[in-house]
Amino acid sequence: MSSTQAASQETHVGAMPVIGLLGSMLSVQVGAAFAKGLFPVLGSEGTTTLRLAIGALMLAVVLRPWKVLPSRKNLPWLAAYGITVCAMNMLFYAALQRIPLGICVALEFTGPLFVATLGSRRLLDLVWIALAIAGIALLSPFADASRGLDPLGVALALAAGACWGLYIIFAQKAGAGLGVRTSAYGMAIAAVLALPFGFSAAQPHLADPHIMAGAAVVGLFSTALPFYLEMMVLARMPAKVYGMLVCLEPAGGALTGFLFLAEKLNLLQCAGIAAVIAAAFGTAVAARRPMASPA
DSSP: OOHHHHHHHHHOOOHHHHHHHHHHHHHHHHHHHHHHHHHHHHHHHHHHHHHHHHHHHHHHHHHOGGGSOOOTTTHHHHHHHHHHHHHHHHHHHHHHTTSOHHHHHHHHHHHHHHHHHTTOOOHHHHHHHHHHHHHHHHTSTTSOGGGOOOHHHHHHHHHHHHHHHHHHHHHHHHHHHHGGGHHHHHHHHHHHHHHHHHHHHHGGGTTOHHHHHHHHHHHIIIIIHHHHHHHHHHTTSOHHHHHHHHTTHHHHHHHHHHHHHOOOOOHHHHHHHHHHHHHHHHHHHHOSSOOOOOO
């Protein structure tokens, strides 16, 4: 097979994997929009705790992790992975309580972007980093004094991005022995760790069918459905195409926030999101591995 034929096969992707990946990304954003609707009742901590607990139960039913037990050597990496999943979700929902969804996703997206370029010596990768930094600057609370963002919300979103970067590293280490079941174990660990932070806020509403139905929707759309779709997609899609499409996620967050939460962004904020998307897209084109999404 010639190199041209190989490249053609690598870049050619059918419609169904693309639709599946776009559906996965949309599902995550819809789940976040539903989660934001629970914040007035449960707060970000209570919502995160229920999301992690319900997501862990759903993944346990689908993946049946007890069929493959972690080795003693793998336990430290699995623990680090679970801690990162908990921290990432706690920080993201705390940020989402304070700033619009699209901006929150764009700022969090900088974490895996910097991991993808970490250690690179190519000048072009420095261009993508500079573009991402420019996007962060445009999304900062000081870029537009008339519509400044909550500084704490921005800081929390960036911290969630840092956890996303660590998530990628720990997921690769922990997943070496557990495969796809790593997410089920990690989500269970994260749910247990979240209990001290959110159980007191969630406990009075555990018997409320409306609140629990909303939490189940968040768990389904934020965890179970996107994970299932991504498992189907990754087997049928080249890493480079996957990485390029995932870069649309901040735009999906902005669109979902506008449609479901009536969150309007100004031109500077839209430009900041576009800069982060462009930086992530450029990084994905040159990357050798896909830019992983959090479970």
